[in-house]
Amino acid sequence: MVVIYSDYSRARIGHFFGLSGWQLAVVTLSLMPVFVAVNAGAWVPAAGFALAWALVVVVTVTPVRGRSATNWAATSVAFAIGTLTGWTRFRSRAAAGAATELHVSDLPGVLAGVEIHDGPPQGPAGRRVAVVQDHTTRTWAVTASVVHPGIGMSEADERARFGTGLSELLDLASRTELVDEILLLVRTVPEDGAERDQWLTRHRNLDGPTVARVVNDELQAALTGASVRTEAFITLLVPESRLGKAAKEAGGGVEGRARVLYSLMAECDAQLRGAVGMTTVEWLTSPQLAAACRTGFAPGDRAGIIDALTAHTTDPSVNADVPWAMAGPSGADPAARHYSHDAWNSISATIKLPVKGAAMGALAPILTPTEPGERRCLLVAFPIISAIAADRQSASSEWAADMGEGLRTKAKVKPRTRAVDEAAKVRGLDRKLARGSSLTRPYAVATVTVPKTVRVAEFGRRLDASVRRAGFAPLRLDLSQDVAFAASTIPLGVSLTRTGDA
Numbered sequence: 001m002v003v004i005y006s007d008y009s010r011a012r013i014g015h016f017f018g019l020s021g022w023q024l025a026v027v028t029l030s031l032m033p034v035f036v037a038v039n040a041g042a043w044v045p046a047a048g049f050a051l052a053w054a055l056v057v058v059v060t061v062t063p064v065r066g067r068s069a070t071n072w073a074a075t076s077v078a079f080a081i082g083t084l085t086g087w088t089r090f091r092s093r094a095a096a097g098a099a100t101e102l103h104v105s106d107l108p109g110v111l112a113g114v115e116i117h118d119g120p121p122q123g124p125a126g127r128r129v130a131v132v133q134d135h136t137t138r139t140w141a142v143t144a145s146v147v148h149p150g151i152g153m154s155e156a157d158e159r160a161r162f163g164t165g166l167s168e169l170l171d172l173a174s175r176t177e178l179v180d181e182i183l184l185l186v187r188t189v190p191e192d193g194a195e196r197d198q199w200l201t202r203h204r205n206l207d208g209p210t211v212a213r214v215v216n217d218e219l220q221a222a223l224t225g226a227s228v229r230t231e232a233f234i235t236l237l238v239p240e241s242r243l244g245k246a247a248k249e250a251g252g253g254v255e256g257r258a259r260v261l262y263s264l265m266a267e268c269d270a271q272l273r274g275a276v277g278m279t280t281v282e283w284l285t286s287p288q289l290a291a292a293c294r295t296g297f298a299p300g301d302r303a304g305i306i307d308a309l310t311a312h313t314t315d316p317s318v319n320a321d322v323p324w325a326m327a328g329p330s331g332a333d334p335a336a337r338h339y340s341h342d343a344w345n346s347i348s349a350t351i352k353l354p355v356k357g358a359a360m361g362a363l364a365p366i367l368t369p370t371e372p373g374e375r376r377c378l379l380v381a382f383p384i385i386s387a388i389a390a391d392r393q394s395a396s397s398e399w400a401a402d403m404g405e406g407l408r409t410k411a412k413v414k415p416r417t418r419a420v421d422e423a424a425k426v427r428g429l430d431r432k433l434a435r436g437s438s439l440t441r442p443y444a445v446a447t448v449t450v451p452k453t454v455r456v457a458e459f460g461r462r463l464d465a466s467v468r469r470a471g472f473a474p475l476r477l478d479l480s481q482d483v484a485f486a487a488s489t490i491p492l493g494v495s496l497t498r499t500g501d502a
Contacts, residue, residue, distance in 0.1 A: 004357040023060055030056040065475060079336065079479045088334050088482070095330040102323035107293075108332040108341075109482045110136070114492055116286050116324055119258035129265070130286040131258050132492050138240040139180070141493030142261050143289060146232045146272065147280035151361050159360045165275025167437075172271055173236075174384050174438035176264060178246065181237040181383045185491050188228050188367045188376045189299050198310045228369060233292070233491035234272070234281075236264055287321040289491070294322045296490045297329045298342050299375050299449065334482040338456050341485075344449050347460035348484030351444040352473040365470040366446050370462050375449040379488035382440045383497045390439035397426045443496060445477070445488040 030053050037046035059069040067075070082088040090108035093099040099106065105114055113136030118128040132141040151159050173179035243257055250256040265283055272278040284292065295302045305322065312320035329341040339346045351366075367376045385393065401423035408415050433439060448463040450456055460476070467474035477484040487494040 004359050026060045027057055065478070075479050090329070090332040092326070092328055092330050094326045099325040102325045105324040105327065107328040109334070110486050110494055111328070111490065111492060112136070116289065117254050117258070118286055119262065120255055122262060127283075128285055129258075129262070129283045130289045131254065131261060132289075133254075134493065137495070137498040139237055139493065139495070139498070140240065140243055140257055140261060141235050141237045142265055142283060143233055143235045143292075143491045143493070144265070144269075144272075144281050144283045145288070145292070146234050146278045146282075148232065148276075148278050152364070161275070162277050163360055165271070165277065168275050169268065169271045170382055170384060170440055171436075171438045172267060174387070176267065177386070178238050178242050178260070179236055179264060179268075179384060180239050180242065181381060181495050181497065183233075183235040183237065183487075183491075183493060183495070184380045184382075185233045185235070185488065186367060186378045187231040187233075187296070187489065188369060189231060189295075189302070190369070190373050190375060191229050198306070230367075231292075234268075235491055235493045236261070236268060237493045237495060238264070284491075286324070290322040290324050290327040293327040293490055293492065297327075297332075298344065300343070300451075332482070337476065337478055337481065338460065339481040339485045340452070343452050345452055345456035346447050346449040346481070346485045346489070347456055347463060347476070348445055348447040348481055348488055349460075349463060349467065349474040349476045350484070351446060351467055352475055354471055354473070358471060362470050362472075363444075365466045366463070366472075368466065370459070370466075373451060373454075374459060376463070376466075377447040377449070377489045379445045379447075380442065381444070381487075381495065381497075382442050383495070385439040385441065387438075390433055393439070394426070394430045394433050398430055401426045441497075445484050445496070446474075447485055447488040449489070 033049040034046055034053055037043075037049055062069070064072055079088075088109075092106050094106065103116075105111075105116055107114055113134055115133045115135060117131040117133060119131045119142075121128055129142060132143070133139075134141070151162060154162070170182065173182055238261065243260060246260045247253070247256040250259040269281050269283075272281050291305050295305070305320070308318060308320040311318040332339070332341040334340070337347065339348070363378060363380075367378055369376055404419065405415065405423065408419075429439070446463060446467060448456075448459045450459045464474040464476070483494070483496070486492075487496055
């Protein structure tokens, strides 16, 4: 038995025949010159105004690959200006020999406003969890590395239990009235064999049979090239507007905010290990987060980091930490349809939910590389709508659905099946909110990363094919590839629902 999830609907339903209020206003006002010209008997100007009105309707109403024509025009102009002036090009201070403070982060694009703080010591080991402050969006975040056994071999009842556990996690986050978004990030990276090499160095018997060593070396070379590893992260995002008051009661400042975040970590940790089924939940310290950030930009650097960590266990003088001044790329250049960083290129696409619903585990093909050396990343984000905003949005959507049905009835227009289903889901949503469920507006972004020695466009097409094979529809995030890459690959709490101060 397959568990299907289809209880979702559009975030907004058009009030008037599928049009929103501002769209109806633009269409109506642009039609007024036509009526004025017709009333005056000026038929030639009326025809010209009618053509102009038709153009305005097309630009206002018709979406082009998920955006309006005006949005495409504004974004294209901004991208062209940024490229010509060099504002979008990034060169790290370390690459220019100007990095003086190694603890200060030096990251490109939307990550430029990120600052990393060490939280107060906690637990018997005195671990200091990294607290991520984004000055641009005024948010705070903490990230954990998680391990889940997966649902590939799970029965339907167990899959349904995991799904219920995730919904309970979102309800828990909503009840805290602090957590604004939960980000789940999974990276399927090529196996570099670093741990295996270290194990062989410690255990290989050089006096043993030569044939055994040759066979083991050949097996390692063959299996390493065909193997992948999975890294999973979960990030809790809290806006300053919600955290500030609670932080004052905890002592204020960065330390007070960290204490509040620690309490949220404890609540979510219990839920993650329980109903969600995580076997390991480790909240990352600053060095661990820096290493995860560096391997996000340059997957090939992981082997060197593992070697340094192993050498540090025997020789404390070996520096195994990645400084934040070098955690980002040495250079990055966003293009219209891909993102270039160091010796790698990446392509990102968002995922559109199918009308017929999605089966649990259907995202697996998106995370499956097609060739050795290819990395796949997937972000599934759950922005949590506050109870007041959710109730207001539900009431507005239900009113829009009722008005749409009334207008169709008066105009004697037969309602389409899709419109009827959307209205039914909106009314069902109101019943669930009344029973205490939380409202979220999830989105997903998939990214493929390959070396610059291969054609990234080909792997972008393969990513799109994997998305379609999983039962979804891909939408390439043109002109915003750098933002999509940062959100879906770097576990620093980049949210696509925020563009400015929160």
